[in-house]
Amino acid sequence: MITVFILLRRNCGLSKCISAYMVAMATADLLVIINSIIVYHILSYHFPFSFLSYTPVCKLIVYMTAMSLDLTVWFTVSFTFDRFVVICWQRFKAKYCTKRAATTVLTVISVLILLKNIPVLFAYEPEKIINKIQWGCQSSVNFLASSPGIAFVWFYSAWIAWLPFILMFLFNSLTIHRILIANRTRTVLQGHRNKNHNNSEMENRRKSIILLFSVSISFILLWLTHSMSLAITRLSNPNYYRGDLNNPEYIATETGNILKLLSCFLNPCIYAVTQNKFREELNNVVKSLVKQIL
Numbered sequence: 001m002i003t004v005f006i007l008l009r010r011n012c013g014l015s016k017c018i019s020a021y022m023v024a025m026a027t028a029d030l031l032v033i034i035n036s037i038i039v040y041h042i043l044s045y046h047f048p049f050s051f052l053s054y055t056p057v058c059k060l061i062v063y064m065t066a067m068s069l070d071l072t073v074w075f076t077v078s079f080t081f082d083r084f085v086v087i088c089w090q091r092f093k094a095k096y097c098t099k100r101a102a103t104t105v106l107t108v109i110s111v112l113i114l115l116k117n118i119p120v121l122f123a124y125e126p127e128k129i130i131n132k133i134q135w136g137c138q139s140s141v142n143f144l145a146s147s148p149g150i151a152f153v154w155f156y157s158a159w160i161a162w163l164p165f166i167l168m169f170l171f172n173s174l175t176i177h178r179i180l181i182a183n184r185t186r187t188v189l190q191g192h193r194n195k196n197h198n199n200s201e202m203e204n205r206r207k208s209i210i211l212l213f214s215v216s217i218s219f220i221l222l223w224l225t226h227s228m229s230l231a232i233t234r235l236s237n238p239n240y241y242r243g244d245l246n247n248p249e250y251i252a253t254e255t256g257n258i259l260k261l262l263s264c265f266l267n268p269c270i271y272a273v274t275q276n277k278f279r280e281e282l283n284n285v286v287k288s289l290v291k292q293i294l
Contacts, residue, residue, distance in 0.1 A: 001030060002285055003268040012277040016099035021079040022271070024106045025215075028075050029264035031068035037261060040065050048136075055126045055134035062137065063120050070113040070160060072264060076219050077164050078105050083212040084171040088178045116159070119152045161227035165220060172216050179209065214270045222263035226256030 003026045006012065010019055040061055044052045051057060082105075085096050095101070123143050127136030143149040229252040271278050 002282070003271065004030065006278060006281045006285060009281065011281050012275055014275075015097075017082065017097050017102045018079075020099055020102040020106065021075065021082060024075045025072065025079060025267060026271075028068060028072035029267055031064075032072055032261065032264045035061065035064040035068045053135050055124075055137050058137040059121050059124050062124060063117055066117045066120050067113055069260070070117065071110065073160060073164050073219075073223075074109050074113065075106065076215060077167050078109060080168050080171045080212065080216055083209065084175050087175050087209070119148075123149065123152070161223070165223075165227065168216050168220060172213065175209070175212070211270070211274045214274055215267060218266050218270060219263055222259045222266070223256075225252065226260045229253045229256045 004023060007014075007019055007023045007026060010016070012019070014022070039052065043050070044058070044061060047053070052061065082097060082102065086093055089096075123140055124137040125140040125143075126134035127138045129135070140149075144153065229249070272282060
């Protein structure tokens, strides 16, 4: 929440376009923490017969969990593409890399994800029926065994795992290639005539892309286990999940879940490590809060 507040103040020396993407990513990470960790993994698990355990509410929680994870993934991909355009596509930069374009892209992605996750509501059925009241939710065998269900599982796996990986790897590879070529060309042309100016320009360029690579690399590493387990288990056997601590598929899946949720906590740390002005704003906010408390 503090990260979102700091970014909204726009005192971190970032452009409006970058600020829009970073606010969106931080908000999506916050939604994952609320929906997936607090509501789903803590409240619903430790209070099994509360209001959260009603089947309609349970389905809504699962839907919100899937939606928030999708948002954090595709907001990261859109941010990567925006930086790719800035560095590698100069002709398109003036039109695309603006606050208005960023807001439009983020809005379209959000709407598509809201619609795309609607089948999740039909993929679960009541776990128990007590006094004609539906409790809990579990995977619907009929839905997962049907042709639409199988198609949705394949599409979900590609959408949440492999397609983002491929796009981020492609965009980052092209960006790195472009940077290396630009650095070599600049060194050859300028030589030692403006060495100090060249070093300063190189340092500014390095700082401008270190945020991109930090976010992308942490995302890829922390989501890799989840992507592998999702492809191996859910696509080969949709009903593998039994909660067996001796089951390697269960252990791999839960490990992947822990790592992907950890990525949502790391992004604010990445902002603090890579951005000097963000750290300054964070110190100011913390000092202000301490003064108010005292």
